Amino acid sequence: MEGKMNNAKTQPFTLQADPPKHYCHARGCLNEVHPSLLMCSRHWRLVPTHLQREVWRHYRKGQEIDKVPSPSYLHAAADAINHVAKLEGNSAFPVTTNN
Numbered sequence: 001m002e003g004k005m006n007n008a009k010t011q012p013f014t015l016q017a018d019p020p021k022h023y024c025h026a027r028g029c030l031n032e033v034h035p036s037l038l039m040c041s042r043h044w045r046l047v048p049t050h051l052q053r054e055v056w057r058h059y060r061k062g063q064e065i066d067k068v069p070s071p072s073y074l075h076a077a078a079d080a081i082n083h084v085a086k087l088e089g090n091s092a093f094p095v096t097t098n099n
Helices: 049-058 071-087
Strands: none
Touching: 049 071
């Protein structure tokens, strides 16, 4: 689809695409969640409180926008994802860090 001209002497404007969808990070879950959330509420409730706290402790506001989460956030998120995977009978992914 081509952009429309807003008048003959200006550049065509670009059409804004819908933001990409963000899904729960539990393995196999297709529930759409807000980009700042790691999981849908059903899966998040399976994460123990101490792991939930770690995820939020390492979350940085805006990381879902700039796509630059910290290694500590990624580690905490992987721990939470793996915990749910084990509960649901899925295999856990290895957690590695460069720190």
